[in-house]
Amino acid sequence: MQNTTQPTIRTWTHVQLTFFLLAIGLILTLALGGALYIFISLDIPSIGALKNYRPATTSIIYDAEKQPITHVSRENRTLVPLSAMPEVLPQAFIAAEDSRFYQHSGVDAWSIIRALIHNIRSGERGQGGSTITQQVA
Known part of the structure; x- marks a missing residue:
């Protein structure tokens, strides 16, 4: 076999x-x-670029008597140092834009998940989960 x-x-x-x-x-x-x-x-800009960022400001044209005649700009912007702002203004900004600002390290996973669930349930993009850090970057 x-x-x-x-x-x-x-x-x-x-x-x-x-x-x-x-x-x-x-x-x-x-x-x-x-x-x-x-x-x-x-x-994403580098940290150095953010430190050296100088936004465009409004140019003011004066007459011979140093009275303003007109303003020329693409954006109507006036730079105000943080020390000249009322103390509650930065606090109000943080409260409105990122209430958990001091509780995360720049990315708030809980807010992203919350916004994602809300947007899926509502069927539209009604909420965002970005932090102040993410918006600046």
Whole structure:
């Protein structure tokens, strides 16, 4: 009698297939996350650029008697130092824009999740979850 064993074709078990698919999914997630990070990072100004930021101000044209004749600008902006503002103004700004400002390190995951859930439920983009830090950057 002749031994007629057929060549075996290796088949993957469910565990091996699951592990393989999870590994591929992880690699794709990391690659897409890295690409997204790089894409977003292209528009972020450096810390040095933010420290040296000087917004455009209104130019005032005066007559010979030093009386203002007109204002020329793209934006009507007057720079006011923080020391000249009432103490409650920065506090009011923080309360209105980012009430948890002192409780997070720049990204408020809870606010992002809250806004996401609200926007999904309402079917429109009615809330945002960005912090003051994210808006400046």
